[in-house]
Each structure stands twice: as structure tokens, then as C-alpha cells.
Amino acid sequence: MKKVYKREFQRNDKRNLLLFGYNEHLEKASLELEITPTSNPHMRWNPSRHEWVTYSSTRKVRTSFPPKEYCPLCPGAELNFPTEIPFKNFEVAIFPNRWASFNTNDILVSIEGLDVKPSNGECEVVVYSSNHLDTIAQMPIERIELLFNAWSDRYLQLLKRDDINYVMPFENRGEECGVTLHHPHGQIYAFPFVPPVIQKEVEAFNKENFILKLMKDLENKYFVYQDENVIAAVPPFARYAYEIWIIPKRQIAGPWQFTEGEYHSFSIALQKVVKGYDSFLGRTCPYIMGLHAAPKLNDKNFHFHIEFNPPLRHDDKPKVLAGSESMAGVFIMDVLPEETALDLRKHIS
Ligand SMILES: [Zn+2]
Numbered sequence: 001m002k003k004v005y006k007r008e009f010q011r012n013d014k015r016n017l018l019l020f021g022y023n024e025h026l027e028k029a030s031l032e033l034e035i036t037p038t039s040n041p042h043m044r045w046n047p048s049r050h051e052w053v054t055y056s057s058t059r060k061v062r063t064s065f066p067p068k069e070y071c072p073l074c075p076g077a078e079l080n081f082p083t084e085i086p087f088k089n090f091e092v093a094i095f096p097n098r099w100a101s102f103n104t105n106d107i108l109v110s111i112e113g114l115d116v117k118p119s120n121g122e123c124e125v126v127v128y129s130s131n132h133l134d135t136i137a138q139m140p141i142e143r144i145e146l147l148f149n150a151w152s153d154r155y156l157q158l159l160k161r162d163d164i165n166y167v168m169p170f171e172n173r174g175e176e177c178g179v180t181l182h183h184p185h186g187q188i189y190a191f192p193f194v195p196p197v198i199q200k201e202v203e204a205f206n207k208e209n210f211i212l213k214l215m216k217d218l219e220n221k222y223f224v225y226q227d228e229n230v231i232a233a234v235p236p237f238a239r240y241a242y243e244i245w246i247i248p249k250r251q252i253a254g255p256w257q258f259t260e261g262e263y264h265s266f267s268i269a270l271q272k273v274v275k276g277y278d279s280f281l282g283r284t285c286p287y288i289m290g291l292h293a294a295p296k297l298n299d300k301n302f303h304f305h306i307e308f309n310p311p312l313r314h315d316d317k318p319k320v321l322a323g324s325e326s327m328a329g330v331f332i333m334d335v336l337p338e339e340t341a342l343d344l345r346k347h348i349s
Pocket residue numbers: 071072073074131132183
């Protein structure tokens with residue numbers, strides 16, 4: 001793999017904008033955005049569900065649907081107004097979210113009768129490309145490899161911190177999934193605790209590696225794409241009609257343990273899945289995509305995987321988490337995973 005350069009550019013608010021690239025980034029910065037007053041989010045314990053809920057009341061003022069010419073993720077130096085990235089060129093850029101639900105302010109609010117904690121942690125924005133109209137479906141494979149490299153860097157750096165116990169890169173795609181900026185980007189949430197969905201997975205993998213146990217079935221029946229290193233499959237226990245997991249064929253804790261071959265295979269698989277979704281639906285497929293890695297860098301049981309949850313029913317109508325799903329946590333499916341695997345495979349393999 002080509003050498004990856006990482007530049008740490010200190011912004012006017014003293015926080016770092018990270019620039020990852022195959023070319024060394026030496027450009028001088030142009031005008032920066034004004035310093036944003038930071039939010040002071042807090043968490044409250046929900047005793048009914050045994051879960052933390054985060055409250056960040058300044059989030060409602062965040063930038064929403066700017067016209068193309070005001071995209072805050074486009075390279076700022078070419079425009080006559082500042083953006084998040086004050087340069088002419090960049091490859092992959094990562095910076096702290098100005099409206100973070102988790103941050104380092106460590107401000108303790110106390111509310112009588114409630115179990116409250118500061119929402120410590122970090123929220124970062126990951127910009128995949130300087131090109132406003134790019135998506136993972138069109139990018140060169142090398143760029144997606146660079147993105148995986150950048151994700152690995154964030155896992156390695158953020159998991160070192162005492163106030164962070166879990167790191168999750170994710171992407172919401174499409175207005176159906178609440179996306180307010182169309183420039184290709186994802187986010188990274190670094191949580192102060194292991195989130196409940198991941199805690200369940202940790203417990204499952206500590207008991208047995210259910211992925212390796214299912215591997216033969218995935219390879220023969222549920223796959224939508226595979227090569228020698230990775231498999232993309234509709235899990236036999238899917239909760240969404242077009243749910244797909246991309247899974248390494250060997251147990252690894254997270255992308256920071258990828259071999260060069262796995263970086264390449266994962267990048268191809270990620271692009272094939274996104275392209276396949278778009279081709280299958282005949283439009284830009286909305287999805288929520290998240291990387292599920294181990295909470296600890298040296299975990300020996302957790303089996304890394306990427307999950308895609310397109311919020312759709314079998315017939316391309318929106319899947320609303322309604323009565324049974326929302327109120328009881330029981331998903332109702334109108335199609336079998338082995339059937340959708342066959343349909344999606346035609347568009348992906
Ligand atoms: Zn843009």
C-alpha cells in the first residue's frame with residue numbers, strides 16, 4: 001500500500017483538523033470559520049431501560065440544507081466564504097464536530113433526583129473527498145483504502161484516552177436517514193461507555209464466535225459478495241429487508257489489525273455493496289452504516305464487521321420502527337434473508 005501522510009492542522013479554536021492523504025499536505029490555510037461556542041452536553045440515566053441518554057440542546061441550531069454554494073465541507077480556499085476545510089485541496093479530512101453530543105468539556109450538571117454525568121468523549125466529522133458529488137459508489141478504490149486507514153488511525157488514537165471506552169465510525173446516507181449535508185461524509189462517535197448494542201455483541205462473542213460458526217452458511221447461502229478475505233452477506237437473522245454485513249473471514253478486533261490484502265478487500269466490498277444497493281433500487285439507496293469493532297484494541301474474541309441498515313421494507317417503502325419494534329424491541333420482517341440475498345447478489349457480485 002502507498003504511504004499515507006497525516007497532517008495535524010491546528011485550527012483557530014486550538015483543535016485539530018486532520019488531513020490524510022497519499023500526497024503530503026503542505027498548503028497554507030485560507031480564511032477559517034469563526035470559532036463556535038461549544039455545547040455542554042450531559043447524559044441522564046434511563047432507569048427503565050438501563051441506558052444512558054445524551055442531551056445536547058444546542059444541536060438544534062446546526063447547519064441544515066445549505067445550498068450547494070454554501071457547503072461547509074467543500075474546500076474553502078476556492079470559495080469566497082470560509083468552510084470547515086480552509087484549503088484548496090485535500091483527500092480525507094477529519095475534524096471535531098462543532099455541535100458534538102460528546103465532548104471534552106467535562107462540565108457536570110446536577111439535577112436533583114436524576115443520575116447525571118457529563119457527556120465526555122468526542123464526535124468527529126469524516127469528509128471522504130473534496131468533491132461535493134462523490135459517493136463511496138464512485139470513488140477510486142485507493143480512496144476507500146485511505147478512508148479505512150484514517151478510521152484505523154482514529155481507533156488507535158481515541159481508544160488511548162481514559163475518557164473514551166468505545167469508538168464507532170458510521171455514515172447516515174440519504175434524507176430518509178436525517179442527512180442534512182450532502183457532501184460525502186461520515187462521523188465518528190467516541191463514547192465514554194460501551195454502548196448497549198455493542199455490549200450485547202461483546203457478551204455474545206465472549207460466549208462463542210457466532211460469525212465463524214455461521215461462516216459456511218454465509219459463504220454458501222447468504223453471501224452477496226465474497227473474496228478470499230471478506231464476505232458480504234444478508235445475515236440469516238437480519239432485522240431489515242436489505243441488511244448486509246461485511247465481515248472478515250478470520251477473527252480480528254478491528255480495521256487496525258487489517259493486512260494489506262484485507263484493506264484492499266474491504267475497500268472493494270464496501271464499494272460493491274453501496275453500488276449494488278443503488279443499482280438494485282435504481283436510485284441512491286438510503287442507509288445507516290456502522291463499523292462494529294471491539295471496545296479494546298487487543299480483544300481476542302470480538303469479530304469485527306460493518307453493518308448496513310437501509311430503513312426500507314421489502315417493497316422499497318420506508319420501514320418505520322412501529323409498534324412491535326419500537327415498543328417491544330421485536331422486529332417483524334416481511335421477507336426472508338435467503339431471498340433478499342439472492343436478489344441483492346445479482347446486483348453486487
Ligand atoms: Zn461540498
